[in-house]
Every structure is written in C-alpha cells, then in structure tokens.
Amino acid sequence: MSKRDIERQTSPPSESGGKEDINDIMKIEPTEEELEKTKNRILQEQAELRKQDAPIIPILSFFKKKSDYDPNMIATRPSVYDNPSTAKFFQPHPRYENLHRFDPTFRWTWGEELPLITRLDFRITLWACVAFFALDLPRGNLSQANSASFLQNLGMDTNDYNLGNTVFQISFLCAELPSQMISKTLGPDRWIPFIMCSWSIVSGCQFWLSGRTSFLICRALLGILQGGFIPDIVLYLTYFFKSTELPFRLAMFWTVRRITDIIAPLLALGVLRMDGIGGYEGWRYLFLIEGIITLSISIWSWFAMAASPTQTKAWWRPQGWFNEQEEKILVNRILRDDPSKSDMHNRQAITPKLLLKSLADYELWPIYIFGLLWEIPAGPPDQYLTLTLRELGFNTNDTNLLSIPPQFLGAICMLIMTYLSEIWDTRALFGAFTQLCMMVQLARVIYSNIYREDDRPDYRRGNRVLIGICCMNICIYLIAKMFYMWCNKKREKEWNAMTEEERVHYLETTKDEGSNRKDIRFKH
Incomplete structure (x- = not known):
C-alpha cells in the first residue's frame, strides 16, 4: 500500500454522514470517458462557487467594504471534492509537489x-x-x-x-x-x-x-x-x-x-x-x-x-515559512x-499541443486584437x-x-x-492576462516605428496615425461588445430551450471546453 493511500485512510471522516466514504471512492480508477465527462462539470460548479463572497483581507479593504465575519466560521469553500461521485476524477498528479498535504476532508476557519x-x-x-x-x-x-x-x-x-x-x-x-x-x-x-x-x-x-x-x-x-x-x-x-x-x-x-x-x-x-x-x-x-x-x-x-x-x-x-497545518x-x-x-x-x-489548442479558440480572438492595439496610441x-x-x-x-x-x-x-x-x-480581461502578453509586445513593435526621423520634431504625421488608431480602437471595442452580446444571446436561447434533464445530460457528456461551453457567458 502506498504512502498516499495510507494518508487518505487516516484522514478525518467525511462530513457526508452515511454516504460512501470519499477516500474509498477516490481509489477507483476512472475511465478516460468518465474523466472527460466529469471534468467538464467543474466549470459550472466553480463559477457558482466564485459568486460567494468571502471576508475581505486588509490589502483589499481599499477596494471593497470590509464586512464583519466570524473568525471561527468554516472557510472551506464548496468544491468538486465534496461530491463522492466526482471527487475520484480529480486526484492530483502522482508527482504533484503538494500531494502530501492534500486532504479533501480537511476543514479550517477564516481566522x-x-x-x-x-x-x-x-x-x-x-x-x-x-x-x-x-x-x-x-x-x-x-x-x-x-x-x-x-x-x-x-x-x-x-x-x-x-x-x-x-x-x-x-x-x-x-x-x-x-x-x-x-x-x-x-x-x-x-x-x-x-x-x-x-x-x-x-x-x-x-x-x-x-x-x-x-x-x-x-x-x-x-x-x-x-x-x-x-x-x-x-x-x-x-x-x-x-x-x-x-x-x-x-x-x-x-x-x-x-x-x-x-x-x-x-x-x-x-x-x-x-x-x-x-x-x-x-x-x-x-x-x-x-x-x-x-x-x-x-x-x-x-x-x-x-x-x-x-x-x-x-x-x-x-x-520554512509555514507549519504543517x-x-x-x-x-x-x-x-x-x-x-x-x-x-x-x-x-x-x-x-x-496545449498552446495551439488555446490559440484555436476563435471566441477569444477579439481579446487578442485588444492586446495588439490598445497600447499603440499611448x-x-x-x-x-x-x-x-x-x-x-x-x-x-x-x-x-x-x-x-x-x-x-x-x-x-x-x-x-x-x-x-x-x-x-x-474581471474577464484580468483572467485573459497571460494570453494578452504576447499581443501587447506586438503592439510595441508597431508603435516603435510610428515616429520617424523625417517627421521630427513635431511628428505631425505620426500623431495623425495615432489619432486614426484611436478611432479604429473605439470601433473595434463596439464591434467586440456586440459580438459577445450576440454570443451570449444565442447561448441563452439554446440553454433555455433545454429541459432540466437535457441540461444535466449536456453537462455530463459535452465535449465543449472553455469558452465554447453553452453554460458559459462572456462579460463585456
């Protein structure tokens, strides 16, 4: 028996009462098809999870009003690990560096x-x-x-x-x-x-x-x-x-x-x-x-x-910096x-392959265009x-x-x-931050050649180009907003046309990923 199995067997009991023990279930080896189906469901669950507000830590108090909270209140947020039927599909990689501290039944407080x-x-x-x-x-x-x-x-x-x-x-x-x-x-x-x-x-x-x-x-x-x-x-x-x-x-x-x-x-x-x-x-x-x-x-x-x-x-x-707890x-x-x-x-x-797969998602292309053009005028x-x-x-x-x-x-x-x-x-643009970086550097390549030696010292021609790019950017933002509004409306119509059973079936069987899923909406 591996050290990993021993640690899981000695973990605190599940809070699910008479339900099947989560650690026993996690030992079941999932098939590739089951893994693919179940992983798709995590997106919707995590989206719902993030709607729940947590206490604001001091560094964020400038941005949000700090609400009262009980430091003894459980801080453990709901997740896929609370559901025995899905937890088995999300076991960490065998070489995951934090594996020895992973415990899906572990609980802690905000304090x-x-x-x-x-x-x-x-x-x-x-x-x-x-x-x-x-x-x-x-x-x-x-x-x-x-x-x-x-x-x-x-x-x-x-x-x-x-x-x-x-x-x-x-x-x-x-x-x-x-x-x-x-x-x-x-x-x-x-x-x-x-x-x-x-x-x-x-x-x-x-x-x-x-x-x-x-x-x-x-x-x-x-x-x-x-x-x-x-x-x-x-x-x-x-x-x-x-x-x-x-x-x-x-x-x-x-x-x-x-x-x-x-x-x-x-x-x-x-x-x-x-x-x-x-x-x-x-x-x-x-x-x-x-x-x-x-x-x-x-x-x-x-x-x-x-x-x-x-x-x-x-x-x-x-x-080190931290103790075991x-x-x-x-x-x-x-x-x-x-x-x-x-x-x-x-x-x-x-x-x-993973990089090419991300680039192939055409619904994110407007964001790449923003990354290319937004910094040029300045x-x-x-x-x-x-x-x-x-x-x-x-x-x-x-x-x-x-x-x-x-x-x-x-x-x-x-x-x-x-x-x-x-x-x-x-927060959508912040979430796309890492994908914007390369396009931003392309913008720098472009604007490094707008002011030329024969245009100095007033750079009138260069400034006219910048004004034109500003006007173009305004149009692109409006077009992109209409595009994402259309995408959301189309998906909302398709989603509302489904029965509850059809929605559950879609979440369990869909091969759509990321921004292509019907239950995902764009923020614009």
Whole structure:
C-alpha cells in the first residue's frame, strides 16, 4: 500500500454522514470517458462557487467594504471534492509537489486562512513587485539616457533608436514561449532569478557601448532574457493564490511599472550629474548603476523565492515559512478553487499541443486584437517624450522631471480601473492576462516605428496615425461588445430551450471546453 493511500485512510471522516466514504471512492480508477465527462462539470460548479463572497483581507479593504465575519466560521469553500461521485476524477498528479498535504476532508476557519494570505502578500506579492521593478528599470532607461544626448554621443539618429526598440520588442516576443517552457520544466523559482541576473549583467555592460552595432546587440540580448519574465511571474503567483485573489495583485504588479517610471527619472537626475567623471558620459554611469541595482535584487530573489507552499525550507531558512497545518490550508484552498492546478507538478514541461489548442479558440480572438492595439496610441508619446522635450529646448534635469507626471497619473488610473473592476465585477480581461502578453509586445513593435526621423520634431504625421488608431480602437471595442452580446444571446436561447434533464445530460457528456461551453457567458 502506498504512502498516499495510507494518508487518505487516516484522514478525518467525511462530513457526508452515511454516504460512501470519499477516500474509498477516490481509489477507483476512472475511465478516460468518465474523466472527460466529469471534468467538464467543474466549470459550472466553480463559477457558482466564485459568486460567494468571502471576508475581505486588509490589502483589499481599499477596494471593497470590509464586512464583519466570524473568525471561527468554516472557510472551506464548496468544491468538486465534496461530491463522492466526482471527487475520484480529480486526484492530483502522482508527482504533484503538494500531494502530501492534500486532504479533501480537511476543514479550517477564516481566522486561520486570512492571516496566511496576508503573510503570502508580504512574502510573494511584495517580492513580485520588487522583481518587476528590476525588470522595468533597465527596460526603460533609454528614455533617461536620451535626455543626456545618448544618440548623439553614439552617432545615431531617431531611426536607429526605432530599430533598437524594434529589435528589443521582437526579441522579447520571440523569447516568451521558450522561456515559459523552460520555466515550467525547471520551475519559476530557479529560472526567474537566473534570467534576472543575466539581464542585469547585460544592462550594466551597456556602460561600454561604442556605437550602433553594440547598441543593437545589447537590446536583442535584453529582449531575449526579459521575454518570459511576466508570464513566469503570473504562473508563480497561481501556485499561492486563488483565481479570485489574482486581479488585485496583478494590478499592484502593473502599477509598479508606473512607479518605476517615476523613480527612474529621479534616479537619473542624480546619476546624470556624473557626466565627465573619468572621461565618461553620464548616461554610461546610468546604465552601470541601474545594472548593479537590478543585480542586487536578482541575487536576493534566489533566496526570497520558494518552489511551492510546501517547499519553503532551505539551508538559509531551515524552519520554512509555514507549519504543517498552515501548509494544508494553503494547498487545499488552492485545489478546492481550481483542481486543475494539481494536474501537473512544478517541474513538468507543457506541450505545444496545449498552446495551439488555446490559440484555436476563435471566441477569444477579439481579446487578442485588444492586446495588439490598445497600447499603440499611448506608446510613441511615452517612448519619445524625453527626445521631444529636449528638442523643445528643455535641459536634462527639466526633461527628466517633466516625464514624471504622466507616469503618476497612469498609476492612479490603473488603481481606479482595478477598483471599478471589483465594483462592477468585470474581471474577464484580468483572467485573459497571460494570453494578452504576447499581443501587447506586438503592439510595441508597431508603435516603435510610428515616429520617424523625417517627421521630427513635431511628428505631425505620426500623431495623425495615432489619432486614426484611436478611432479604429473605439470601433473595434463596439464591434467586440456586440459580438459577445450576440454570443451570449444565442447561448441563452439554446440553454433555455433545454429541459432540466437535457441540461444535466449536456453537462455530463459535452465535449465543449472553455469558452465554447453553452453554460458559459462572456462579460463585456
């Protein structure tokens, strides 16, 4: 008898009274057909589950009114594991890293769970935000370098600058999928610190740039090394947080980008004053010092990351982060929210077939189009702001200071939009976050070539193009809204035409998956 079976036999008895014991049922080996039928039913059950409000933890109190709750109230949410007839189909993968803490009969209270989530925010969310700072600082420091005659010193012009940004974005885009594949194989806790250290070294080495060729090589290397970071971080967050807990944390994650764009000009304001020291330009010291800062964060990340909720012990933290009771809470709350998270372990590669299957879902294509186009109108003004200000006669210090207000307002707007998404319960775009990333990088490739050398300094032609894209985006949003309204109306009509028996039969036998199911409705 395996250790797994022994643990299940010694688990607390089921709360289902005289019903068949859940652990005995889970030992029955399901057929492939039964597994496929039953797994389809989880989507509807989980959708109903997420409609139930839980107590609001402190970090979310800004977004929702904190309601009174009894800390002794059971926090265990209903899930597929409560039904003996379905629980057997959702056993974790034999190599699932948290298997030894999985217990479908385990119960806990809100007084136990909420402090754990707060601790996760301090250890995981806070680290993710600092790590994103380490990504964005070297990714955007060209803007500050441009305020210090970077292009002129290297004998380049605006078109060379465009080419460098294009090379970076294409490299970034091409590296995303391979990086994710490697991360899923090695584990984010190993791969993320490695690529962070690598791009920090490349960023610092820009101190020795000598011309157009070395500039393009460094931009390509930075794009390749940074490409998979964002989806890898999102994957890592899913190991610790439920799907309903991710939107706000992703909003914090992206707000750091704006905060970085506020801190970077202030940092550049001081560093660029080193111009002339040792016979080197100030922008060289900017690349070197920011590379050292991000390298320090990267080295810290090796020690700050844990592989999973049950793999937090290491030689530098022999006690780990959690005791056995806390590990069971963290593992079981994640699996009760989404049993599919145990289908693979955290050192298991994904297959190209799964990626192609996701891309083939045409009902998500409008979202991909949004990802491609939404950032284009704002990109060139942001990317060329420092160049434009210098050509208007502002000095280096004033140029860097004037680049701060747009970023500050952008951070405020992002938090407001997250607040509205919580109030109006429209989280679909957050759920599609990881699928939008690649299209967003394509948008950067496009907008990096809208402002051209022969259009400077007012960029009138480029601005006309941006206005046209804005108008096109408005039309696309309206068309997409009508498309999803039509899809929902069509499905509602088909669903209402079914009898109760037909609906049950559909849920048990359908081969429709994801957004193709008749019981799924789009939020628009």
